[in-house]
Amino acid sequence: MEILIDTILLVLLMITGFSIVRMRSLLAATMLTSIYSLLSASLFVVLDAVDVALTEAAIGAGISTILLLATIALTTDREKPPQRTPMLPLIVVIITGMALIYGTLDMPHFGNPQAPVHLHVAPAYLHDTPGEIGIPNVVTSVLASYRGYDTLGELAVIFTAGAGVLTLLGYRTRGGNSMDPGIRKLLILRVIGKLFFPLILLFALYVQFHGDYGPGGGFQAGVIFATGFILYALAFGLGNAQRLIPHQLLRIMVAFGMLLYIGVGIESMLLGGKFLEYNVLADDPVSGQHLGIILIELGVGITVASVMLMIYYVFRSRQPEGDL
Amino acid sequence: METVIYILSWIFLLGGAIFLLVGAIGILRFPDFYTRLHAVSVCDTMGAGLVLAGLMLQGGFSLVTVKLLLIFYFMIFTGPTAVHALAQAALQGKLKPVVDEHEQQ
Amino acid sequence: MSPELTVLACVALPLLAPALITALHRWPNPRETATLLTSGCLFLLVYSLHDDVLRGSRPAIDLAEPLPGLKIGFEVEPLGMLFALLASFLWIVTSVYSIGYLRSHHEWRQTSYYSYFAVALGSAMGIAFAGNMFTLFVFYELLTLSTYPLVTHAGDDNAREGGRMYLGYLLGTSIILLLLALVWTWSLTGTLDFRAGGILEGVVTPGVAGILLVLYIFGIGKAAVMPFHLWLPAAMVAPTPVSALLHAVAVVKAGVFTVLKVVIYIFGIDFLANIPVTQWLMYVAAATILLAAIVALRQDNLKLRLAWSTISQLSYIVMCALLVTPLGIVGGGMHIVMHGFAKITLFFCAGAILTATHKTRISELNGIGRHMPWTMAAFTVGALSMIGIPPTAGFISKWYILLGAIETREAVAAGVIIMSTLLNAAYFLPIVYVAFFRTPNDTLESMPGHNTRDTDGEAPPLVVLALTVTAAGTLALFFLPDLPLDLMLQLSGGSP
Amino acid sequence: MSGLLGLYNYWIVIILMMTGFYAVIARPNLIKQIIGLFIFQTSVFILFISMANIEGGTAPIIKEGIRLYSNPLPHVLILTAIVVSLATTALGLALVVRIKEAYGTINEDNIHVQDEED
Amino acid sequence: MLISDLPVLQVVIPLAAAPVCLLLRNPRHAWACALIASWLVLAIALMLVQRVHAVGTLSYAIGAWVAPWGIEYRIDMAGALMVLVVAIIGALVMPFARRSIEHEILEKCTGLFYTCYLLCLCGLLGMVVTGDAFNLFVFLEISSLSSYVLISLGSRRRALTAAYQYLIMGTIGATFILIGVGLLYMMTGTLNMVDLSQRLPEVANTRTIMAAFAFVTVGVSIKLALFPLHQWLPNAYTDAPSVVSAFIAATATKVGVYVLLRFFFTVFGMQFSFDAMHVGEILMLLAVAGILIASLVAVFQDNVKRMLAYSSVAQIGYIILGISMASAAGVSAGMIHLFNHAMIKGALFLAIGCIFLRLGSAELRDMHGLARHMPWTMAAFVAGGLSLIGIPLTSGFISKWYLASAALSGGYWPLVVLILASSLIGLIYMWRVVEVAYFHVPGTMMHKVREAPAVMLIPTWLLIGINLYVGMDASLITDITRQGAEILIGEALQ
């Protein structure tokens, strides 16, 4: 039954994918990309990957789409019709696809409980997490503790993206607090924005701190947090949003989150453990793990939220004044 | 009582599904953008509302219900807001509604 | 100073001299004095080793070992001693000559000229004293690179063109063929040391040895065996002193010296005698002798004729080496010295003519002997030596070569020697003839201005001094050949 | 053939991947390429998540009474990969904006033409 | 913090310095921060090499979670050498960077430049030391993303397209690696490289593993610019700021090669890679084609940076050629060349950076008679060039020598000739520069040109010095690479 839904979703994804490639309107393609992302997120839910689904929805359907839109606003929304169908890419794609399909022939079948992935390493995570880490969400325990170093790397990637976008596009502060005429007309939007803004932030906090028990964690929370501010910026104008959270503050927060994460690692080293060994952070290993995970998730949340918001600011502040 | 709630929930769910389907057909079949807005509104309010209500009945009174309520709350606000904003943007973008069948041809 | 340190000093002194020369670059006189002093010291140092070597000692010193089995080290043996003596002595003379030549030509970049010259000499010393093939290769390449700026000294398109050819041929052959041979030898034997009797015997089959020999002989591009000889005429764009010292002595002799070293110390004469390829290569060398001589006949440009003659004469030495008999080796070694003196004299003369009259073509030299008697007298001595007529040095080396050829019953070699002697006569004697016995063209009289200040139209005194010395040396070596001969005999272990 | 049926969803995922890959390498429009990259990467994520799935399993959040959970490790990896993909997208789009400002176009062919003229 | 924490510290230090750099508003301070971090990394790298030499392979379990469950850092001799390469270049480039960057990059970007630089350094180091296939991907992305930014900072607008092209190619490569790692995981259930190598033989003859192998190889090959996947490289190196060209040219592709080595020998095992998949033959073919074609293309370039970039493609061919022989001698020759080429290219690009500072151009036609105005810079360039060609007593000679002898002992005859002949092509393109700089009459614009400042010359000459030192005494480096190669090959034989 799940298989059925899974199949239908895959087919829908395929249709969406083909449409995206064919679309010559970039805006439409972006919309479809957003749908693609949502659909794949639904697929993740079907496949029991709830944390991933949450992240994919927030990042793929949310932030990526918004960034694409901002880029289209700064460039153009139309794609020149291709002059010819290039053969070489087609051949490359077919060869690659064939290689992959060839590779699938010896794969363990979908959902097979005897597949190697279910027999090695992972069972230990499932088995040991309650005892060693003491939280129910195994994804969080693997993410934050067993493979916490990957997560640090991931944070560094996001940090790099933030620094990179800032380097590339620079940052311009919006002068004036007047809202542009477009916004004045959208009274409803403003009301809704005002209504939702605190709710979203609250929800972000929930996702942040509930990550140990259910789907969620620093990344998702950070993105939702940023989404809240983006909504604010959409409803009240970039200038007002920038007054709410100024760029300098963002910059400090970006660095702070990173340093918090690394600091936890260094601290555990100073206390005689290995890098990122949370056990030594408190008297009892499990509460040490708890403390460590909360701290690093906080670091992740802060950095991700501020990087996302910073990237959005940077993109939008590139827009000519009148269009905001 | 249990059974009543159970049956009620399924009625809600089925009703919601029908509204969703109707709305979906509407968005496909209606002639122009403005009419399609109506179809979507059906989905957003009646369809979504009924389905969520059915689920609430299924879940009983717990954190689940709170979350479903929250979703419902969000939907009830965001749906119309989005549709409104969309309509306004379309108007601003000089999109003409199709007034008459003959005119269209 | 211990002999080991002396060896080191011999190599280091000219390599360090550029620092002094560059430091003095604003003051021409002290700068040239520095060059002269260095060359003088160098010769004395080299000479001081001579007795030891004759007594049979082999001063050796190792500096570094970049790769296992590959050492940078020096060892003096008779052949190297001979080459070092020749090069260091002629450097003094050439320095004197250069001063006169460059100043009268108002050449630019004289400082760098002297600097690179010193480096080139240092490289030549390194080649001469190299204790193993790797060291030799290093200095061989260094010599190429340090002479490149000298070849392109003029800096015009012509010079760059010549320079490219020079570098292309020499680096090309050395990297592709010689280096390949070295790597191969190393991977077969694990060493590149020079050892009496060779290092390859018993390790390789004659077939492989044959391929290796081909790689070595052609890889040593400086020996200018056809078909890798074209760089030599191309390098004639260099200033004359450069052509004189480098392309008559240091560079080309380094080439044939390397051939001799390889034949004696890498392959071993006895081993080589059993390889069929040796004979074929000897024929190639023989062909080069004749072909180059024929080409030389057709050259009107004096320096080019000399260059082609050099190609021909170099192959004498290669051929000697490939006769693989002790007498041949002696002949080859002797020919390095004898040809060095004679050819440098000839180049000096060509340069003197250029300086004095701005003439480069033989057809313009009618009657020049009357204006430049000293120069042309020296030229005659050089030419006779090239032909091998007593009482000039060339006779002695040819004699040994001929003996070697007869000993091995190589009729071809003997025939080639006789043929080429005739050809030598055919391309050198006409120059002597026109210089002394033709009436001068009127162009010579009407040459505007620059030359009339000189007495009798001779070149600057320093130039004349230098060429006189080498011409005298050519004669002297006929009467006193003991010094080189003793060394060579010690090497071959036999008696004449 | 029944054995092969267990692989069909991998095949669809591969088709999805190749769709995105094709858009990246065949389309001259830079934004389209970024979108293609996005689809390509998202499809790879689906591949990973598919392999984590276990028949009859449920999400890896430990709960009383549930014995079979899907594999949490690919989920963790993909969380990271999603973030990486976002970072790439953001940087790529920033570059696109700059390219548009510098060249006035975001069509690769036109850009090449302008580069040739430089 | 103890000496045992060194493996992780050297990655964490630049990672921690990056946000600090972001916070510092004064570019000078940011520079100082980056400088300190990079020199600390160098110090740690030296200690690491020494430690690995003393006690053998180091293993560090991050978070104290043991290997297949946690992420492991693993440094053997080859890894230590790579760390050293990256650290040397990273540290030497920094003092050079300040003047060069002030000249080439807008002031408001300089602080961010150092941030990205540190991230790139961190990413590269992380890739080298990690023992976990997925962690490798993460750090690969850190280094890649930051290098896209660094490249895009070049002064011409082409830098943007170059960076974009690199981004697309690089991301495709990274995604391929991700697919490959995914397939490997699918068949074995583990991500740890050592664990993988133990579990792979059981499933080695499945088609899935073959596909995984192909994807990893292609993905890494894009990163290391293996011919014909090198298209991003010439543009990127040409248009990036000089410092970035030097840093990336000397390190990024080398780390890519190292990753390839890791996968071939440690993860898949020599038997699978070379006997079953015949990757040796394929790589050899590509390497040969790359050496010849890229060298020839380099000859016709008028921009010196672009010329050096193509030469890099060719030189990567040499390294791959060594590896493709699949013998201890070959691999160690490849690694020697890897080290030497990093030093050579670093020095050459730094020299070009000096020239760019004074001349504002890297075009050959602007360099007429340059040697008289910038004698030290040009001397460094010539020395580097000679090393690139492989003249004796330079490091280039050592690597050519080893490559040639490895090819000989493997019986690859034509390769020896090719290796030697192609260094002649190197001679041609290097000599074009030498001729122009030394033997052409300076143009009128030349009068204003002065020698580069000492802070830039000294790093350049230090790198040249390393080259010359290795040329004189290669025993240290050959020792290290031999050990490294033996470990790699030995592991494969177990």
Added chain:
Amino acid sequence: MFIAISAVILVAIAIGLLRAFLGPTLYDRVLAANMSGTLTVLMVAVLGFMTGRPEFLDIALVYVLISFVSTIAVLRVCGTGCGASRDPEADSGEG
């Protein structure tokens, strides 16, 4: 039963997709996308019940937010700035 509901939702999503693909105006596409968002939320909610783990409603909540914000973003960011009144698919503009 939940299966039937999800199937209906999936069908509705497919229809929405069709509209998004057909256009003809940008607004139609946005509308369709918005509807698909709503439907996805419902599907996730239903799925949560179907798999017996309704606590995953968090995801549905995020979806609501995201789809709302994206819709607004399309209109605010590109609504007037991108010449949306013309349909790009219809005319052969250039990139």
